[in-house]
Amino acid sequence: MSKLTRFNRLGFFLIAGVTLxxxxxxxxxxxxxxxVQQLQKTGKCVAxxxxxxxxxxxxxxGADLGRAVLSRANLKRVNLQRANLVLTAANExxxxxADLSFSDLPQAILISxxxxxxxxxxxxxxxxxxxxxxxxxxxxxxAVLERVNLAGANxxxxxxxGAYLVxxxxxGAxLKGxxxxxxNLRGAKMPDGKIHx
Numbered sequence: 568m569s570k571l572t573r574f575n576r577l578g579f580f581l582i583a584g585v586t587l588x589x590x591x592x593x594x595x596x597x598x599x600x601x602x603v604q605q606l607q608k609t610g611k612c613v614a615x616x617x618x619x620x621x622x623x624x625x626x627x628x629g630a631d632l633g634r635a636v637l638s639r640a641n642l643k644r645v646n647l648q649r650a651n652l653v654l655t656a657a658n659e660x661x662x663x664x665a666d667l668s669f670s671d672l673p674q675a676i677l678i679s680x681x682x683x684x685x686x687x688x689x690x691x692x693x694x695x696x697x698x699x700x701x702x703x704x705x706x707x708x709x710a711v712l713e714r715v716n717l718a719g720a721n722x723x724x725x726x727x728x729g730a731y732l733v734x735x736x737x738x739g740a741x742l743k744g745x746x747x748x749x750x751n752l753r754g755a756k757m758p759d760g761k762i763h764x
Contacts, residue, residue: 606630 603620606612606627614634623643630650637660644664652672661681668688672695679699686706693711699719706726714734722737724744735755742758752763 606632 599617599620602612602615602617603622606615606617606622607625610627610629611631612635613631615632616636617632617640618636618638620637620640622645623641624645625642626646627650628646628648630647630652632650632652634653639659640661642660642662642665644666645662646666647670648666648668650667650670652667652670653675659680660677662677662685663681664684665682666686667690668686670687670690673691673693675692675695677695677697677700679701680697681701682697682705683701683703684705685702687710688706689709690707691711692707692715694714694716695712696716697720698716700717701721702717702725703721703723704725705722707730708726709729710727710731712727712730712732712735714736715732716736717740718736719739720737721741722745723741725742726746727750728746729749730747731751732755733751733753735752737758738756738760740758755763757763
């Protein structure tokens, strides 16, 4: 086989491979867009793959997103009040400024998530993993944070007034300017590692 023939065959396979990958990407994007449209129209997207979806500023109040995959989704300033949402791998989700008031998110995984200026007012965050999450200026007023993991989290200027933090792990958390008025910290591990009485 001549070098030219080999080169032509290699070129064919490279072009075919790129075309195949591009086709998959276009199909994934098209599928993603149609799922977002479905969610906005019906308020439901159960077990949907919304990876990389742009849901910024969307009004998804009361939406049913049970078992939805939201990896790397942009949920900045989204309204998810009273939404049905189970987060199992949300460390790359952007929730900055999102409204999750009254949401039920027990045992969600939000490691290193961006939750700056987000509202979790009266939300159920029992046993949620928020290790190293950015909760700067977030509202957690009246939230249930029992046994929540906030190790290394940034809670600067966060509002935790009346929050239920029994058994929470706050070791290494930044609490500068945080409002802890009437918060229940019984048995919580404080930033210095000491257990609150």
